[in-house]
Amino acid sequence: MSRTRIKICGTTSIKDALLARDAGADAIGLIFARSRRRVDGPTARRISLAVGPSLARVGVFVVGEEGGALDEVLRTADVARLSALQLHGVSGAAGDLYLQAALRYYPVLQVVRPGDELPQPHEGLELLFDAAQPGSGMTLDWQALRTRFATGSWLAGGLGPQNVGQALRILPAAGVDAVSALEVSPGIKDPDRVYAFVRAVSAAGPRNDHE
Numbered sequence: 001m002s003r004t005r006i007k008i009c010g011t012t013s014i015k016d017a018l019l020a021r022d023a024g025a026d027a028i029g030l031i032f033a034r035s036r037r038r039v040d041g042p043t044a045r046r047i048s049l050a051v052g053p054s055l056a057r058v059g060v061f062v063v064g065e066e067g068g069a070l071d072e073v074l075r076t077a078d079v080a081r082l083s084a085l086q087l088h089g090v091s092g093a094a095g096d097l098y099l100q101a102a103l104r105y106y107p108v109l110q111v112v113r114p115g116d117e118l119p120q121p122h123e124g125l126e127l128l129f130d131a132a133q134p135g136s137g138m139t140l141d142w143q144a145l146r147t148r149f150a151t152g153s154w155l156a157g158g159l160g161p162q163n164v165g166q167a168l169r170i171l172p173a174a175g176v177d178a179v180s181a182l183e184v185s186p187g188i189k190d191p192d193r194v195y196a197f198v199r200a201v202s203a204a205g206p207r208n209d210h211e
């Protein structure tokens with residue numbers, strides 16, 4: 001039995017990073033892609049250094065967008081003192097080469113949208129199932145995902161305190177990731193919702209990896 005990991009994404013300030021850590025999250029997401037929650041490298045670095053060693057810092061990038069070329073991603077990751085990369089838009093043979101190169105430097109959460117082909121397994125790679133428009137609060141069809149939800153995968157897409165328990169009863173996610181349901185406005189967290197989200201994940205209990 002394992003505890004479900006929690007990532008609070010779209011963190012833009014030290015205050016919200018400490019909030020996520022103190023509420024009991026395992027990771028924060030720092031978005032470098034085009035977004036209302038975007039942070040720059042120096043800001044992300046200040047956040048990473050402020051939270052201490054026990055909270056993971058996941059950098060969110062969209063491959064194929066400005067700033068998504070591998071050399072730029074690695075430069076940003078170094079400046080921002082990231083512990084892992086979250087990669088959107090990795091697909092096809094070129095995507096697999098990109099992924100293998102990225103995995104030489106950082107563990108990767110590869111984003112899979114409904115309808116995407118499942119990537120080959122690689123050491124250091126975990127999958128994150130998300131909606132077609134990341135950060136939009138759209139939920140996935142959890143029942144429809146059951147047959148392709150690989151063990152060890154993460155779940156995102158419109159998760160919040162009100163529905164994460166139900167999602168975890170349907171899908172044995174290794175981790176859950178949320179943004180828009182935890183905010184007062186884009187990039188600004190609502191402490192009550194962050195704490196309620198962590199409580200709801202804990203209340204769902206540990207998952208059985210052998211189901």
Ligand SMILES: O=C(O)c1ccccc1N[C@@H]1O[C@H](COP(=O)(O)O)[C@@H](O)[C@H]1O
Pocket residue numbers: 009010029031033034035036037060062086088128130131133134135136137138156157158159177178179180181
């Ligand atoms: O949140 C964004 O603005 C964003 C922009 C570009 C790529 C990813 C983004 N966020 C990701 O969206 C999902 C969940 O979002 P939500 O809870 O449905 O609002 C999560 O993986 C974020 O990392």
